[in-house]
Amino acid sequence: MPAAANKTDEALGEAPATPVTLTARAADKVREIRVEEKIQDGYALRLKVLGGGCSGFAYDLYFDQPQDIDQAFESNGVKMLCDQMSLMYLMGTEIDYVESLQGSGFKFGNPNVKSTCGCGSSFSV
Numbered sequence: 001m002p003a004a005a006n007k008t009d010e011a012l013g014e015a016p017a018t019p020v021t022l023t024a025r026a027a028d029k030v031r032e033i034r035v036e037e038k039i040q041d042g043y044a045l046r047l048k049v050l051g052g053g054c055s056g057f058a059y060d061l062y063f064d065q066p067q068d069i070d071q072a073f074e075s076n077g078v079k080m081l082c083d084q085m086s087l088m089y090l091m092g093t094e095i096d097y098v099e100s101l102q103g104s105g106f107k108f109g110n111p112n113v114k115s116t117c118g119c120g121s122s123f124s125v
Contacts, residue, residue, distance in 0.1 A: 027076035
């Protein structure tokens, strides 16, 4: 039984899973934008949920400096920031970057969404 107890203790000591992940393609695009825009190293990618849009909420991504209230995490080598309220809506989200005939941009695979608008840039929970 002592071996099982050790495994449980090790599991409790593990860091929590990243609350929001970027695909490799999205991470590459973020790094490309960082270089093109000459964003300083002290800035991270801020993930934010704003009130508004056709369905009630909209996503926002931009480079920003960390604030005391932020949760910081990393996915595919990209440092990200999120305030606690936005994180509540984004938990478990995977962000991808897509290019198609209709346009290109970041696509949010958010398991918390109940419905989205026709344009795909806003959602409700």
